[in-house]
Amino acid sequence: MIQSVRSVASLLLSTFFLLTAMGLSGYLIPVRAVAEGWSTFSISLIATGYAIAFTASCIITPRLVLKVGHVRVFGALTTIMAMSYLLHTLIVHPGVWVLTRALAGFSIAGGYMIIESWLNEKVSNENRGALFSVYMMVSMSAVMVGQYIVPFGDPATPTLFMVCALICSMAVMPTLLSSAQSPQPLTQVKFDVPALYRRSPAAVVGTLLAGLIASAWGALGPVYASQLGLSTIEGASMLAIAMIGGAIFQYPLGRVSDRMDRRRVMIFAGIVGVIACAITLSFGVENRIIFFAGMLFLGTVLLPIYSLNVAHANDHAMPDEFVEVSSGLMITYGVATMVGPLITGVAMDWFGPHALFASIAVFFAAYAGHAAWRISRREQPPEETRSDFLAMGALADLTPQSAELDPRSDPSWGEQTEEDEKDATAAT
Template sequence: MLGSLFSVSSLMLSTLLMMVGFGLASYVLPVRSVAEGWSTMTVSFIATGYTLGFTLSCIVTPKFVLRVGHVRVFAALITLLSIAILLCGLVIDWRAWIFFRAISGFAIAGSYLVIESWLNEQVTNENRGMLFSVYLITTMVGTIGGQYLVPLGDPTNTSLFILCGVLFSLALLPTALSSQTMPAPPAQARFDLAGLFRRSPVAIVGAFLAGAMAGAWLNLGGVFTQKIGLSTAEGATLLAALLFGSSISQIPIGRASDRMDRRIVMVGCGIAGVGSCLAMVFAVNASPITLYIIAAFVGSVLFPIYALNVAHANDLARPNEYVEVSSGMMITYGIGTISGPLMVGPVMDRFGPASLFVVLAIYFAAYGAYAAWRIAKRNAKDGLVGKTDFQANTVPTPGTEAVNAMNQAINADNETSGRPA
């Protein structure tokens, strides 16, 4: 086991440093936005730039990797990450930030793709579970650690932006200097959303709603913490509590969905999401400890639900269709993450920060209700090709689940082409 960990140590270190930078950026930017007096709608436009760039990168970056290789692409993307966050510190204008955040989204999505495809190349069936568990922990620790750097600095000046740029630059070194064998080129994405919807409507609808919820929270959660009067340290803890809830719930939810109709688990997640979000609405003025506990319950279903939809879609697919299915789910999720902030931002401006969780509760209700309706429409075994295993996601970021879908496509391509996975 130690040998397997050592073989991917450079990848893990790069991931840790990159996620520390990402966690810092994802919290310092909304805090600075609130300090500048920008409306929640304005912050939503900035977030949309990020998700647009992220989704575009999931389509474009594999083509660059095919041309020049993983390491060169990774170096270019990390450079873009550093440039984008430094420009955000230098040019305080929300219109410019939309463009800068689009660059960030493009760069970090491509970075995930390089790191995770490289990691997939190094693991075997015997150590895959253990190594990806370490990867999950690494991403969670990095994200949370970066968020806790915000209280140590002043978001109203450039110091935290410079620190973030330094962290991103440091993330390049372990991978650039690694002597490990380069990974095989990723598979090219193919899309057939209409065919995927005909085969599994609940997967497509669920992926869109999951993306909308994740996009809304991850881009406006920091605004929520500032608007309700939490300090930067308390806000970081609330964000961390939600991620912690997500990390501990994925395996139980996955195991339950492997043992029964996944749509039943979707209904249960929808009910749990409605209850926890409404609890947050009524407890918005409660003590920070109470908010942390409720946030963990929200997170326990907010992020794992996308993996349910991916697993359900793959249940209805043949092995040679996994690339097409994963690509379609990726795009659907990406569209959801783009729409989420745009839908929620105006509501928060009109009705206050707690309305974020009212909208999330509505999304959860729609998610669970649609899954229940599909259960009534189609028997669980109709069209089933072979039930696949649930796969937990990395610590969620805006669209990270989309990159996970792309990496599932890479795995499928490896298996069909005979390359080691």
């Protein structure tokens, strides 16, 4: 295991720097926008620009790599990303920030895909699961580190934006200086959402709702914290605690879903989400202990629901269709992230910052309600056709290349070999 991690250390280091810059900018930009007095809807437009460009990059970047190669595209994307952060300080205007944030979204998605394609070349079916888990841990840690950099500076000055650009520039060095050969061309996105819906309506609708929830939280959670007077360290803790809650509870929630109808677990997750939002709406931020406990409670379902959707969709797919199914869900999720901030941003402008949790509660209720309705319409798949649950990334900021890296992309993953069966028999 240690040798496997060592072989991809430079790629993991690039991932860490890339996502640290992403975590820093994702918290810094909304906080600065609130300080400028911009409306919540204007801030949601900035988030939508990011989501549109991120999703478009999943389709465009593979074609760019085919033309000029991995190294050149990665160098160009990280340069554009650093430029986008510096442009935020040169022109402070919401309309311009929509465009500069879109540049960052396009670059981050492309950088993800290239790093993940390199990682995919380095792994084997034997160590794929372990390295995927390490990759997820590095990603989540980097985002939290980036968020906690904000309290060390003043969002109203250019300094933190410069730090963000510097960290982003550091991401290019481990990869460009690596002696590893360039990997195979990136995965071309292939998806048929209508066919995917016919195969698994609960997974497609659930993914849309998961995208609405995650994008509303990720884009406007910092706005909520700033508008209610939380310090930057408290705001970073709010985001981090929810992420930690998701990291802790993904595994037990997933294991339960492997043993019963996943739609019942979806119902449970939706109900927990509604209760967590109701606690926050009832108590607000005055009592910090109750507030942060509510964030931990919310996080237990905020992150895992996307992974539940992927597992449920693959319960109805052939083993060799995992990449295609997952890519389709990722694009579906990306479309939802374009809309979630807009809906919630309008609600927050009309009804105040607490409309964030009211909106998320409605999305969670719809998530549970649709899963319950689907149970009445269709039997769960046979046990032998069900896939395994596997925890995905932080707020599912994933690309189709992530599906290639996922151990479930190997059709034989999870199957017992004859030798394994003999060992199991001997043990009993």
